[in-house]
Amino acid sequence: MAEDAGTGGTVHAASAASSHLYRGALVRVEDAAGLVAMAMAIRFADGGEAAAEVLLGEGPAGGGVLDVAGHTTAAGTALPAKVWTIRDCERDGAALTLRLGAPLPPR
Numbered sequence: 001m002a003e004d005a006g007t008g009g010t011v012h013a014a015s016a017a018s019s020h021l022y023r024g025a026l027v028r029v030e031d032a033a034g035l036v037a038m039a040m041a042i043r044f045a046d047g048g049e050a051a052a053e054v055l056l057g058e059g060p061a062g063g064g065v066l067d068v069a070g071h072t073t074a075a076g077t078a079l080p081a082k083v084w085t086i087r088d089c090e091r092d093g094a095a096l097t098l099r100l101g102a103p104l105p106p107r
Helices: none
Strands: 012-014 026-031 036-045 049-055 063-066 082-092 095-103
Touching: 026 036
Parallel strands: 012 036
Antiparallel strands: 012 026, 026 095, 036 049, 049 063, 063 082, 082 095
16 A cells, blocks of 8 residues: 555555456455545556546446546557446455446546
């Protein structure tokens, strides 16, 4: 975990097993207390990184979403910012694994 200089809050380390996110993708968040609003830095399998934030009450039926900043893959592909619904989550020790649902339409 690191400090977010902008907000003074904790930024959780997270990882994804692919170079990008998609419906059904898993994002593992280290040292997460549960599905709460939080900032994270996602490290992708190709070494790329993106800032992201869990927002509660923003998804369909008031569910949570993962708001991911635009970023570039290690291969140089630019990916736009995208907001993903969180389909479910599972605790694994001190980590939390998020399973992504469908992306929300661009704002």
